[in-house]
Amino acid sequence: MRNTGRLLTDAHVATMVAGDAPYGLIENAALAMQDGRIVWVGHGDAIPDAYRDFEAIPLEGRLVTPGLIDCHTHIIHGGDRAVEFEMRLNGASYEEVARAGGGIVSTVTATREADEAALLASALPRVDALLAEGVTVLEVKSGYGLDTETELRMLRAARAIADARPLRIVTSFLGAHAVPADFAGRADAYIDDICIPALRAAHSQRLVDAVDGFCEGIAFQPEQIARVFDVAKELSLPVKLHAEQLSNLGGAKLAARYGALSADHIEYLDEEGVAAMAEAGTVAVILPGAFYTLRETQRPPIDALRTHGVPMALASDCNPGSSPMTSLLLTMNMACTLFRMTPEEALRGVTIHAARALGLDDCGTLAAGQRADLAVWDVKHPAELAYRIGFNPLHSRIFGGTA
Ligand code: DI6
Numbered sequence: 001m002r003n004t005g006r007l008l009t010d011a012h013v014a015t016m017v018a019g020d021a022p023y024g025l026i027e028n029a030a031l032a033m034q035d036g037r038i039v040w041v042g043h044g045d046a047i048p049d050a051y052r053d054f055e056a057i058p059l060e061g062r063l064v065t066p067g068l069i070d071c072h073t074h075i076i077h078g079g080d081r082a083v084e085f086e087m088r089l090n091g092a093s094y095e096e097v098a099r100a101g102g103g104i105v106s107t108v109t110a111t112r113e114a115d116e117a118a119l120l121a122s123a124l125p126r127v128d129a130l131l132a133e134g135v136t137v138l139e140v141k142s143g144y145g146l147d148t149e150t151e152l153r154m155l156r157a158a159r160a161i162a163d164a165r166p167l168r169i170v171t172s173f174l175g176a177h178a179v180p181a182d183f184a185g186r187a188d189a190y191i192d193d194i195c196i197p198a199l200r201a202a203h204s205q206r207l208v209d210a211v212d213g214f215c216e217g218i219a220f221q222p223e224q225i226a227r228v229f230d231v232a233k234e235l236s237l238p239v240k241l242h243a244e245q246l247s248n249l250g251g252a253k254l255a256a257r258y259g260a261l262s263a264d265h266i267e268y269l270d271e272e273g274v275a276a277m278a279e280a281g282t283v284a285v286i287l288p289g290a291f292y293t294l295r296e297t298q299r300p301p302i303d304a305l306r307t308h309g310v311p312m313a314l315a316s317d318c319n320p321g322s323s324p325m326t327s328l329l330l331t332m333n334m335a336c337t338l339f340r341m342t343p344e345e346a347l348r349g350v351t352i353h354a355a356r357a358l359g360l361d362d363c364g365t366l367a368a369g370q371r372a373d374l375a376v377w378d379v380k381h382p383a384e385l386a387y388r389i390g391f392n393p394l395h396s397r398i399f400g401g402t403a
């Protein structure tokens with residue numbers, strides 16, 4: 001009987017598997033896949049007999065990478081904040097906008113007004129922009145509902161993306177994102193009366209893959225985040241945290257204490273926090289889109305993260321306020337130009353390290369046994385992916401072995 005597998009030939013494959021070659025690059029490579037998984041990858045001269053009768057797909061020297069992974073987005077939300085963008089350009093700071101009832105809270109109003117179908121429909125064009133650049137895994141957070149009903153609706157809309165498009169969705173419950181107007185000055189009551197019960201409800205409906213929070217002066221204090229994380233622990237859910245974005249409250253250290261998957265933003269992270277993350281195996285998720293949009297000047301401590309061996313992931317942070325961005329290629333370019341990350345670090349950031357930031361070990365690299373989630377690019381060298389600005393060289397996207 002003829003085998004049903006497929007064999008990519010005449011390709012250069014950036015496996016992203018650590019080894020001698022930068023990018024784990026295999027030149028003149030082939031890659032065999034079957035039943036949604038990679039079964040073999042290696043030099044084109046060494047294809048094992050078992051895969052020789054697979055359906056051959058010659059790639060004419062193109063580059064193959066793992067499908068890209070956007071490990072931090074708020075892509076489900078109502079409305080937009082173009083007017084706030086304009087306010088900031090007229091002189092208001094992000095914190096001033098937030099304290100004036102704008103910012104996250106204004107998106108909460110728009111999100112509460114949207115039903116599940118509307119939330120999904122408005123997100124899909126943004127999702128499609130990411131898919132067009134080879135994204136195969138997308139993390140999506142709640143956090144613009146701030147009441148049980150809307151938080152759950154956001155998570156249902158997030159899950160529904162995976163029915164509407166060929167990609168994998170990973171959800172994070174972000175009830176501790178902002179204090180809603182009706183709880184102004186009563187953040188503790190919000191955590192106890194809304195956030196934690198909503199987390200329990202969402203978890204019981206299997207809507208939650210991880211628990212996130214925003215640890216910041218304009219959001220929640222470390223003790224309040226810790227109460228949410230204690231519940232996550234009780235429910236056996238992994239945690240992650242928006243930490244040290246606008247100031248240093250010791251959020252990354254707190255996250256590390258809970259064995260967090262990641263600490264995200266981290267512009268104001270100090271060396272002690274870096275060491276705590278290294279010790280805990282917590283990934284640093286770098287979000288240059290928010291840095292750029294907010295015209296931040298404090299850069300994340302890239303050198304210290306390197307020295308301590310903390311894996312660095314990159315993500316779009318796609319959200320209507322601080323990062324209205326739907327491009328991982330541009331994210332990579334910004335990480336290189338603004339933070340002096342190398343193109344190889346940038347590609348690791350949206351593949352192997354992004355997978356780790358989501359607690360996934362079956363994607364983000366190209367090796368036998370991994371999911372056959374791939375991106376095929378019309379480029380000669382992987383550095384081209386981070387190099388160009390506003391140019392998309394994607395040739396094709398393969399999800400679960402299917403184009
Ligand atoms: N940090 C951010 O950059 C986003 N959320 C967060 O905790 C901003 C979200 C927004 O402004 O709507």
Ligand code: FE
Pocket residue numbers: 072073074242317319
């Ligand atoms: Fe965020």
